[in-house]
Amino acid sequence: MKKFISLILSxxxxxxxxxxxxxETPDENVNNNSVVDNADDNSDDNIITSSKELTVDDVKxxxxxxxxxxxxxxxxxxxxxxxxxxxNEEIVVIPETINGKKVTEIGDSAxxxxxxxxxxxxxxxxxxxxxxxxxxxxxxxxxxCGANVKKIEDYxxxxxPNLRSIELNDGxxxxxxxxxxxxxxxxxxxIPGSVKEIGSFLPEEDAVVICDSxxxxxxxxxxxxxxxxxK
Numbered sequence: 001m002k003k004f005i006s007l008i009l010s011x012x013x014x015x016x017x018x019x020x021x022x023x024e025t026p027d028e029n030v031n032n033n034s035v036v037d038n039a040d041d042n043s044d045d046n047i048i049t050s051s052k053e054l055t056v057d058d059v060k061x062x063x064x065x066x067x068x069x070x071x072x073x074x075x076x077x078x079x080x081x082x083x084x085x086x087x088n089e090e091i092v093v094i095p096e097t098i099n100g101k102k103v104t105e106i107g108d109s110a111x112x113x114x115x116x117x118x119x120x121x122x123x124x125x126x127x128x129x130x131x132x133x134x135x136x137x138x139x140x141x142x143x144x145c146g147a148n149v150k151k152i153e154d155y156x157x158x159x160x161p162n163l164r165s166i167e168l169n170d171g172x173x174x175x176x177x178x179x180x181x182x183x184x185x186x187x188x189x190x191i192p193g194s195v196k197e198i199g200s201f202l203p204e205e206d207a208v209v210i211c212d213s214x215x216x217x218x219x220x221x222x223x224x225x226x227x228x229x230x231k
Contacts (some may be wrong), residue, residue: 054091056165059119059144062091067098074101081105081130085114094146096123106133108153115139122146129156131176138162141185145169152179154199161185170194175201190231191217203227 069087072080080101108130119142131153142165154176164185177199193212209228211217221228
């Protein structure tokens with residue numbers, strides 16, 4: 001009798017083990033396929049949702065942004081100043097005129113809250129960039145000045161964690177205090193020889209300032225022991 005019971009128990013154990021083993025295999029296959037599918041889906045999502053890396057040429061060749069994307073104010077009857085950007089483009093090209101009036105300045109803090117903007121190209125009519133114009137903007141990566149910027153006010157481009165390229169124009173004369181500070185991705189930038197006055201600024205330790213021989217920028221870098229390279 002005991003042998004019979006033992007035989008029954010043994011057969012039951014074998015059958016249970018086989019049944020469990022049979023269930024594990026498809027479950028494992030399902031889980032593995034799910035992981036692979038998810039990995040593929042995530043890869044596709046990265047390609048779709050993370051925009052391609054922008055280049056300076058992309059910015060220079062982008063179309064002019066609609067006038068309706070900007071709020072402006074008029075200091076006098078002939079010109080307007082950009083007060084804020086209210087569009088949703090990644091590349092913003094500031095128009096030369098808005099409401100039929102020449103755009104001459106980017107106002108104070110104009111792009112601080114423009115969190116969709118990855119790059120901005122200034123119109124050639126712009127002569128001044130106001131204080132804190134882009135400060136603390138976490139999305140901005142590239143800034144291309146127009147041909148006639150003369151003055152960049154204090155903190156204009158400071159504390160932008162993803163800013164990696166600034167193209168300043170020949171003819172620029174004044175760079176205010178802390179315009180270039182706390183920009184960890186900005187590893188190299190050129191300060192034109194036309195600049196006559198530079199306020200205090202603190203590039204990252206591994207950043208390199210490109211400057212012209214005998215320029216104010218070269219003297220500044222020497223005085224404060226910043227990394228620099230003569231163009």
